[in-house]
Amino acid sequence: MNLPPVTGPGRGHRPGRIGLFIAQALSLALLLVLAGRLWYLQVPRGEHYQSLAAANRTQDLVIPATRGQILDSNGRPLVRNHTELIVSADFHALAEEKDGGDAVLARLADVLDTPFEELRQRMRLCGPEVSRPCWPGSPYQPITLAEGIEPRMALQIMERKEEFPGISAQQHAVREYPQKESAAQVLGYLQPVTQEELEARETLRTQFSGVDQVGRDGLEFVYDDQLRGTAGVRKLAVDSRGNVTGVVEEVVPKPGMHLVTGIDATVQQAVEQALSKGIERSKGAGYPADAAAGVVLDVRTGRLIAMASVPTYDPSVWDGGIDQSTYEKLLSEKAGQPLISRALQGQFPPASAFKVSSLSAAVENGAKLTDNYDCPGSMNVGNREFRNYESGAYGSLSLHRAIVVSCNTVFYKFAYDQWLADGGTNPVGDPKDPMVDMARGFGFGRATGIDLPNEVTGRIPDRQWKKDYWKATRNDSCKRAKSGYPEQDDPQHAAYLKAVATENCTEGYTWRAGDAANFAIGQGDVLATPLQMAVAYAAIANGGTLYEPRVAKALISADGKQVQEVPPVEAGELPVSDTTLAYLRNALADVPKEGTAAGAFGGFPQDKVAIAGKTGSATVVGQRESAWFASYAPADDPRFAVVVFISQGGTGGSAAAPVAREIYEAIYGFGPEPVDPAKTEVDIKSDEQDERDGAEQKQPKPALPGGEPPSGLPTVRPDGTVQAP
Known part of the structure; x- marks a missing residue:
C-alpha cells in the first residue's frame, strides 16, 4: 500500500550527507586556524608579547653621563662642565591635579618671574600637531621648565614643597669655556638630539632621553661618542594610570672620557x-x-x-x-x-707661497739647480703680459735667489715651457702637467684628513677641470659677453670683465698658456687653505x-x-x-x-x-x-x-x-x-698698572x-x- 508523503507546517527536507560533511569541515578548519594562531602567539612571538606586557608595567628613564672635558696639552681646560640650577616638573604629578596643574604653574611663574603661558607650553608633550615650545622627551623624564635660576628661587620652591607638588629644583651640568672665545671653531658646540635622529638610529634611543645634547661641530662632533660616555638607565615601576610606584632596576651612568689635545x-x-x-x-x-x-x-x-x-x-x-x-x-x-x-x-689663492711646489716641479723635470735664470720685469705669455710684483727686474739669478726675492717671471717661464712641451692648446696623447702633479704631491687639492669636520679640499685646476668648469658656466659667460657688466661703476673694469666673459664663452674649455703661468705662482684658479x-x-x-x-x-x-x-x-x-x-x-x-x-x-x-x-x-x-x-x-x-x-x-x-x-x-x-x-682680568689690570707705575718689566x-x-x-x-x- 503506497502512502502519500507527509506534508504540512514544520516539515521540510533533511540535509544530505554532503551538507553535513561541509559543515564539519568548516568547523574543523576554524579550530585549526584558532589553534595555529594561539601557538604562534604563545611560542614564536611569546617573548615579544611578554616584553610588551612588561613595558606596560615599567618605563625606562635614561640618565645622561657627565660629559668629558677637552684639555690643552698641559691639562688646562678648554671646555669643562659647570653646574647650574634648573627647575623641572613631574608630568604625571601635575596631570593628577584637579586643574591639570595650572595653579601650581601659576605660583611657579610668580617665583621665576616667567609668563605662565610659557611654562604651560613647556609642559606639553611634543607631537606632529604640537608646535614649539614643547617637551620632546619622555613624560617619565623630569620636564625642564627653567634653566640657570638663582639660588633664592630654588630655595623658595624647596621650602614650600606643599605649594609646588611635582616641582623640583636641582643642579644640572652645562658646558663652560674658560678660555672664552679662544679656539671656538676648533672646539665646536652642543645641540639637542633631534627626534629624527632618535627615530633613525636604534642605538641612540638607548642613550638619549630626547633632550640630551650631541656634538654638532669641531672636536665635540668628532669625539662625541667618547666625550659623552655611557648613559645609565633607571627602570621605573608604574601602575595602570602611569604613576611611578618604585624603582625596579638601575644602571649607573659611566662618565665620558677627557680629550687631551695638542693645543697649547x-x-x-x-x-x-x-x-x-x-x-x-x-x-x-x-x-x-x-x-x-x-x-x-x-x-x-x-x-x-x-x-x-x-x-x-x-x-x-x-x-x-x-x-x-x-x-x-x-x-x-x-x-x-x-x-x-x-x-x-x-x-x-696661495700666491707666491705656492712657489715651493713650482720650483720642485721644475727641478724634478729637468731644470738645473746650478744654473742661472733670467728675471725680467715682465714677459709675454700667449697674448698677455705677465709681470713681477711692482714690475721689478733682477737680471740673471739662481733659483735660490728667485725664491728669496720672489721673482715671478722665472716661474712663468718654467710653466710656459712645460705647457709647450705638453703640446700647448692641442696636446697629443696624455700631457704630463708636471706642475699639477707636483702640487697634488704636496697635498694641495685634497683634504688634509684632520680630525675636524667640514674641511674643504682647495682646488688644483687642470685641463679636465677647465672643461668641466666651462660646461657649467658657459651659458652665463655667453650672456655676459653680450650684455656686459652695466652694474659696474668703473668702465675700465667693466670692459675687462666683458672681455673675460667673451673669452670664456668661446674657448673657456682650453688650458691656455696664461692658465699655466698663473698656476706657477699660485694664482688664477688655484685655491688652498x-x-x-x-x-x-x-x-x-x-x-x-x-x-x-x-x-x-x-x-x-x-x-x-x-x-x-x-x-x-x-x-x-x-x-x-x-x-x-x-x-x-x-x-x-x-x-x-x-x-x-x-x-x-x-x-x-x-x-x-x-x-x-x-x-x-x-x-x-x-x-x-x-x-x-x-x-x-x-x-x-x-x-x-x-x-x-x-x-x-x-x-x-x-x-x-x-x-x-x-x-x-x-x-x-x-x-x-x-x-x-x-x-684673571684683575691680574691683567694689575700688571698694566705696574707698567704705568714704572715697575720693572718681567722677562x-x-x-x-x-x-x-x-x-x-x-x-x-x-x-x-x-x-x-
Missing part, C-alpha cells in the same frame, strides 16, 4: 691676539682687512698646536639653545662669518713626510685609569729628492734675512732661532691683496710650522710676516709677555719652554683633578 692654550691665545693686531694694522694702512687665519703645527708629528680664525665668537651662545637672529649673525658676511674656520674652510699650506711647509721642514694633522692627543677616562693615545698618521712623502729639498730649505732660510720678509724680521734674534719661510701676496679681481706667510723654525732643526693669512690685508711681507713674528716671539719668549690663560716667558711641546700627557687623578705633564 697660551700659543692659541698668542695666535689670536697677533691676528687681531695684524688686521688692525692693515686697516690702519688703508686695507679693508676683513678676516685672518693662523696655524701652528708640530712638523715632527703633524700635531696641531694652535689654529685660529678671526673673527671668532663666544661658543657659550649655544647654551640653552640659540635664537635665530644670533645664528644668522654667526653666518652673516657683514659680521665676518665667525662660525666658519678660515684655517680649514677658507679657500684662497691655510691648513694645507701648513702641512706642506711642515713636510719641507721635516725632510718630506706629509702628516694628517691631528688635534687630539689622547683620551683619558674620568678616573685616569684608561688612556687611549691618538698616534700621528703619515699621509705620504713629498715626490721631491733630498737634494731639491735641501736646496729649497736653504733658500727659505734667507727670505726673512735678506728677502721679502726681511723688514718684518729686522731685529729678531735669528742667531738664537732662525726662521725659514715664504711670503705671498694674492690678488683676486675686485679685491685688494691678501697676505700670506708660510714658515717653519728653527730653520736648522725645525719643530714648528707657522702659517698666517690675512684677507685683503696687503702684501705678505708687510702684513702677514709681522704676525708670524709675533707668534714666534710668544713661542720662544722673545717678545712681550704673552697673556697667561690662567690669569717674557716662552709659551713652550725649551721650544718643545710637552712630550707626556696630563695625569687625571681619581678625584677628577688634572695634573700637568
